[in-house]
Amino acid sequence: MTTLEKDKKIPQYRQLYEILRKHILEGIYKEGDLLPSENELCIIHSMTRPTVRQALSDLVNDGFIKKQKGKGSIVHQLPKGIGILSVAGTTSALSGQNLETRILVKPNVKQWADPFMFNLSEAEKNSGCIYMERLRLVNRKPLFYDITYIPNINLPRFTSRSFENKSLFDTLRGFYQIEVKGGEQKLRAIPANKEIGKYLEVPAGQPILHLERKIDTNRVGFCFYSSLYCNTEDHALFGIF
Amino acid sequence: MTTLEKDKKIPQYRQLYEILRKHILEGIYKEGDLLPSENELCIIHSMTRPTVRQALSDLVNDGFIKKQKGKGSIVHQLPKGIGILSVAGTTSALSGQNLETRILVKPNVKQWADPFMFNLSEAEKNSGCIYMERLRLVNRKPLFYDITYIPNINLPRFTSRSFENKSLFDTLRGFYQIEVKGGEQKLRAIPANKEIGKYLEVPAGQPILHLERKIDTNRVGFCFYSSLYCNTEDHALFGIF
DNA sequence: ATAAAAAACTTGTAAATACAAGTTAAAATA
DNA sequence: TATTTTAACTTGTATTTACAAGTTTTTTAT
Structure with missing residues (x-):
């Protein structure tokens, strides 16, 4: 083949x-x-x-x-905000807008943080994770600072793929037949620290929305994780339920 | 009858x-x-x-x-946080926990705020709205400051009902056969102002999660609205998608 | 005993049918 | 003409049947 x-x-x-x-x-x-x-x-x-x-x-x-x-x-009236709360990657959530993706840390294999924001299976812990940091800009303004964690299980050549202008969801579907099925998320309002403030171009202490997400896929037992810092000053997050 | x-x-x-x-x-x-x-x-x-x-x-x-x-x-593993992001009133989202509801402003009929957080139909605008402010405490700590807006359409005796220990959703279902079907919400991280800080017992400026919600019902054209300020310092909001 | 094959489960997709219940437009009646 | 009634739509609920596709257990063969 x-x-x-x-x-x-x-x-x-x-x-x-x-x-x-x-x-x-x-x-x-x-x-x-x-x-x-x-x-x-x-x-x-x-x-x-x-x-x-x-x-x-x-x-x-x-x-x-x-x-x-x-x-x-x-x-239904289409969401005017950013539809990240339902099944959607940031790319699709921002579709139609002037979107730019900046890779801050290229995909690389490392150990999982301990403790991690969600409970990990033994298989996940042992395999290590692929780590990546990205910044998403809408109309030149940084809106999302996104840290992605993907279990390093049977994803050949993953770290060498480019994510500059492609959706992570599309890459997973196109190369590995992995479809996103759903997931869970935890939301908090937190003050921006120095690092997050630097990336999102806001003063330290400004309220930032923090999403911790576990994303389920059609591959049994295969999830990936995302920690998302979002500046909601200009754009509210939008969701339906 | x-x-x-x-x-x-x-x-x-x-x-x-x-x-x-x-x-x-x-x-x-x-x-x-x-x-x-x-x-x-x-x-x-x-x-x-x-x-x-x-x-x-x-x-x-x-x-x-x-x-x-x-x-x-x-x-599925049951949410450990607060499941307010899906179809659930605050009461049901906090079920099982030590929940107390304090009425800050009793239901009373007034005009809609203009501009309002969602677009209103002419019928809604003309009818005025039932306004209510509530504080929800978990283990004696205030977590939610909730402002509710309900169109004043065909809800006899509504303002005289008690909401001290009863869910708004249950009241609507029990007395008016109104079932919640779904809705939409906008999320922002905002700094607490003086008033919100007073109610939630946090210093002004502290990051607070603000949800603006439109809630659809089985009664055609009948929605109600909620503006929810949530202290996520101890409890993250939880959602699935 | 081990490994492969088969059988017996599971959920996923799809068709054809029937009637209930809410809405709208047409027809009949006053 | 105005009102009421009827008919023709719409989606909601429910049954029955069939096979596809993934998982687990059992059986069979080596």
């Missing part, structure tokens, strides 16, 4: 989800619009109602539409 | 959800345990697999279990 990629079948409901999501993001369906009814979507895309409903259910969970019995699927 | 309550049929999948959720919270199923398989649940509760799967799907979305193909439904 010339490539590591396996051809994985994409489920029908997922394909429909992607199509509708794209159409909403492109503005083909605008805020307040009704999507075609479930029965119409069945006919258009040659699938049955349960399949269509699964796609719509995912769109509801991700905040793109809301449903009303008797009426239809209504396109 | 002597009561406002209509007898609303609770769907089977919702009943199963509540049972399993309760069992997990009570520790009958512990972290890492496998729930009975879908087919077993079908037999136990006399329902079909799609119905069971809908209940399990909701449990996944709410972070109580994760599913693994070929294996089963695994009970």
